[in-house]
Amino acid sequence: MDWGNLANALTLANLALALFGVVAGTVIGSIPGLSATMAVAVLVPITFAMEPASALILLGAIYTGAIYGGAYSAILLNTPGTPSAIATTFDGYPMAKRGDGDLAVAIACYASVFGGMVGALALLLLAPPLSTVALAFGPVEYLWLSVFGLSLIASLSTGNVLKGLAGGAFGLLLSCVGVAEISADIRLTFGSSTMIGGIEVVGALIGLYCIPVLIDLVATPERHLKVEDEVRSVRFKEGALIAWKSRINLLRSSVIGTVIGILPGAGGSVAGLVAYSEAKRTAKPGQKFGEGEPDGIMATEAANNATVGGGFIPTLVLGIPGTPPDAVILGALLVQGVRTGPALFDGGGSIVYTFIFGLFIATILMLPTGLLIGRYAYKTIVTIPKTILVPTVGFMTIIGTYAIRNSISDVIIMIGLGSVGWVLSRFGFAASPIVLGLILGPIAEQGFVQAWIIGEATGNLTGMFFGRPISLAIIAFTILTLIYPVIQSRRARRLARTQANSND
């Protein structure tokens, strides 16, 4: 590492690119349907004429800004701007509804910056050794990772766990619709050409999270968000104080995000959900997750922004993209003639270290720009009349969903799923387990079928599924996640009984 690379990253041109990237990414990421992948993909062509390090800085800044931007619509509209902000809706929207949207936006910004810094630090210091983690993950590890993800249903089901499990199974079934991942069978379309393309995850989550809110908004004359008597600016100091008090949660979530970011295919949505679940599992007495708990927002936002740095580790060291936007960036690097691999850190170190310092700068720039954009986004959403907000959001859901695959079928499925999701939510079937099933379904199926084929070919099916150390560790962690709430509630009951006895 050469400190001259820091000076390279701090040139006026690179600073301007980082600022532009963060602002553009934040704005694009805040629009439902426009994911971080799309933000990076759309702006890739403008990097082709740039120096490789500058191109990487711009793409990294867009990526990190887009991941953070997803929090705005998650908090203010209950619609994750990007899939990685799914868990931000759980506590962000309840906070906004009770009049604390400004605080939620500030907290999300602090957490995103913290997570982004931890991810970038891991990229700077630990890239080559950490990249071996990605190589150690085979199909069966991905299967168990998705099973672990599904075990989060228990903690995400704020109402009824049984309904959460049924909803998760429904989501898994939805993930099977269309052409099968492994073979070419067309599944569960029941003859409908609309369904052949399958259910697009981003469109589905726009439908499941946004359409029910719109249906509820139009039904009654009440305001969409609670407005305080005087519209405040974003609560910087209060947010910073809350973030400082939850520094352990921030650090834990950032580490989770970094590690999950390293695993190819897992991405920010899984990282956010896992970090949220961990924050909920280790909640202090009195914390009410799902009802507007700041720790829930911090866990998700720190984790999803940490995946940016984490995802770059296998991308740059192994040439294996850690997250979907990394795949686009990898393509851009190949166009630039940059060959990824361990040698990039040795021989061609100047490019990669200039980029890493650029990522730090972009993450730091996200603090003022994020708070500033958040302030205007909050004021706009709070003061805009519901009469114009509903059709505008409705229009954005249609154009955003259409843009993903240029498909009208996706828009029809989005509206249909949203309407079904509204009915289900009215009877206690939450959207989150369904979305979790939909996201993890393909990972689980691919891992299961591939592991099965390898196990049969090697004649050791049991060893394949239960004989690998990482798999066993994930299985143990899954079991712990499932039984910990039971142990915790028993311990709380015992403590309450002891206190009652001592009072007597």
Place this chain on the structure above:
Amino acid sequence: MTENTTKPGGKDIGTLLVAALFVGLGLLTLHDVTGYSDSDSIVFPTTVAYALIFFSVLVIIYSWLKPNLENGFGSGDWWRRLMLVASMIAACLMMPYTGFLPATAVAFVGSLIAARHEGWDFRSAAVFAVSGAVIMGAFYALFRFALNVPLP
């Protein structure tokens, strides 16, 4: 589990119906998999269908024994909800024939009427019409020209 609001004799019909529909969906899936040619395509949906049926039956039993009578569609105007969804679906169906902007204008106007509770006068109608045109035009331009999305 949630704390349920129960009263003797009352049933949470909505939950029972939804869970029954899930059971039906699971059975339909088990029927559908019989038509697949590759066994690799069959294993996962079959397993999931059994899980869906199992958990849905448990939901039925639990809801039957401890119904949550707070569940339901709640208050609010049904015509507004239906108008919102119907106008959005109508826009999708019209899109291949009329193009993107005219079709989504139908969804926009439908949602506008559904969301307006304060009554209408000429001035408010004009303000919303102009605002709507500006918003739709701006987003259309962003997606069509800046992001190169081939909108119909």
